[in-house]
Amino acid sequence: MPEDQTSSEDDATRRTLLSVLPLTTAWAGTIAVVAVPVGWTIVGMIVEQSLTGAPFLVMMVPVLVVGVAVAFVFGLAAGALAGLPDWCLRRRPPSVLGAVAAVVVLTAIVTGAFAAAPLVGPVFSALLPLPGWAGLATVAAATATGTIVVVSRHRRRTG
Numbered sequence: 001m002p003e004d005q006t007s008s009e010d011d012a013t014r015r016t017l018l019s020v021l022p023l024t025t026a027w028a029g030t031i032a033v034v035a036v037p038v039g040w041t042i043v044g045m046i047v048e049q050s051l052t053g054a055p056f057l058v059m060m061v062p063v064l065v066v067g068v069a070v071a072f073v074f075g076l077a078a079g080a081l082a083g084l085p086d087w088c089l090r091r092r093p094p095s096v097l098g099a100v101a102a103v104v105v106l107t108a109i110v111t112g113a114f115a116a117a118p119l120v121g122p123v124f125s126a127l128l129p130l131p132g133w134a135g136l137a138t139v140a141a142a143t144a145t146g147t148i149v150v151v152s153r154h155r156r157r158t159g
Helices: 003-012 021-048 054-059 061-088 097-120 122-127 132-158
Strands: none
Touching: 021 054, 021 061, 021 097, 021 132, 054 061, 061 097, 097 132
C-alpha cells in the first residue's frame, strides 16, 4: 500500500473530540457534584467559625453518592452530544468549527440542565450556592472554560 494512501486515510479518520469529551465531562461533573456542596458547606463553617455544618455533610453522603452516579451518566451523554459535531466533520480538513460547536453545545446542555434542576424539586434550590442568573453565569463560564481547555489540549495532541 503506498504511503500517500495511508496518510490520507489517517487524516480522514483523525481522532475527534468524541473520543475525549464524554469521559472528561463525566469526571468533571462528578467532581463538581461533590466539590460544590461540600466546599460551600466548609466555607460556611469557616465564616461562621462553628461546626454546625458538619452534620449536614454526613447527611448528604447518600445524596452525593446518587448525585455522582447521575452526574457521571449525564456527563457521558452530554460529552458525547458535544463531540458529535467534530465527529461529523472528521473527513474534512481540521478546522475550528467542530471545536467551537463542542464548546457551545456542552455549555448549553450543562447550563440548561442546571437551570432546570430547581424545577425538579425544591431540594436542588437549597443546594445551589448562587441564586438565579449569577449561578447560571458561573456554571456557563466554568463549563465553557473547562471545555476550551480540553479542546485546546486535544487539538495540540492531535496536531
